Amino acid sequence: MTVYFIGAGPGDPDLMTIKAVKTMARCPVILYAGSLIPTQVIDSVRESAEAIYDTAEMNLDETTAVIEKAAKEGKDVARLQCGDPALYGAIGEQIRRIEALGIDYEVIPGVSAVAASAAMLKKELTLSGVSQTVIMTRYEGKTPFPERERLPALAQSGATLAIHLGITRIHKIVEELIPHYGEDCPIAVCYRTSWPDQDYVVGTLADIVAKVRLKKFTRTCLILVGKVLDTEDFADSYLYDKGQAHIFRKIHKSKK
Incomplete structure (x- = not known):
């Protein structure tokens, strides 16, 4: 058994x-x-x-x-x-x-809400020169947090954030993130991702609280924060760069 x-x-x-x-x-x-x-x-x-x-x-x-x-x-x-x-x-x-x-x-294992939400938004959470780190956390509520894991401490990294179980405190989350990410930082709130009634709203730290209230999201949400959500200013990765050799691909020099 x-x-x-x-x-x-x-x-x-x-x-x-x-x-x-x-x-x-x-x-x-x-x-x-x-x-x-x-x-x-x-x-x-x-x-x-x-x-x-x-x-x-x-x-x-x-x-x-x-x-x-x-x-x-x-x-x-x-x-x-x-x-x-x-x-x-x-x-x-x-x-x-x-x-x-x-x-x-x-x-x-299974597909996480983070992966599914990124797919719904059609976004990559790690972009060269923008963010190479994704921090998955939750907002402090009944579960006690050590000081080093509280949101302001995590925000100092500037990494892409995936915040679970925090929608009822979205206003507090915004207050704690603005000093580190700026009011113009993109944010997405994904509601019941992949359920029949899935929905989402995108905005900035300056306007997301009002947008969430208009949507009336109160539970089952994932909050994604970071410049990766709204930027075209990133470099191509080395993964498919023809000028970068690796164990599976050699550089093909042009014949003179």
């Missing part, structure tokens, strides 16, 4: 990996959070699965009890996690519980 922590992707069932779909299909017990994962993701296993649990209203003790029962019955469990399990997936505490119970498990 094995518990599979499966990255269900950002919402669109077609963005699940082949391995994720195949693994879910052979598990008789399915756990997923209906508040974070659209029901379309589990449509393909509704008839084949023996039991499907929406964990949105369940606590850790309750989900662990379901897994423990399945283990005693020798039934594999698919524990679906939105996006990629390694990013704000809360699998750490789940793994700690099942390890204590001696239950085997495997983690299957």
Whole structure:
């Protein structure tokens, strides 16, 4: 018996990996959070699965009890996690519980909201001479943050920022970023990326709060910040530069 922590992707069932779909299909017990994962993701296993649990209203003790029962019955469990399990997936505490119970498990990665949102915006988050670093973080709320990871400290890098779980504090985020990025810095707020009702708004740090309020976004948003979102002033990378040789490509000198 094995518990599979499966990255269900950002919402669109077609963005699940082949391995994720195949693994879910052979598990008789399915756990997923209906508040974070659209029901379309589990449509393909509704008839084949023996039991499907929406964990949105369940606590850790309750989900662990379901897994423990399945283990005693020798039934594999698919524990679906939105996006990629390694990013704000809360699998750490789940793994700690099942390890204590001696239950085997495997983690299957998934497409993150960051990747899906960049694709929706048709943007590259790393551009030569603009930003070579993406910082994924969340805004401080109930979860305590060490000082070195608070937003003003991270903003000093000037890197592209991907801020999760911060839409209700968008005004505070803007206040803390303007001193480091400037009021004209591009920002995008992506709502329920890849869900049927996905939406987004783009602007600058100077006007994004008003734009978000007009959209009435209050939850399930990813905030992307950085010059990469709105610039044509970047150099071509060395990746395909004909003047740069690497192990797979030699420089072809012109014949005289």
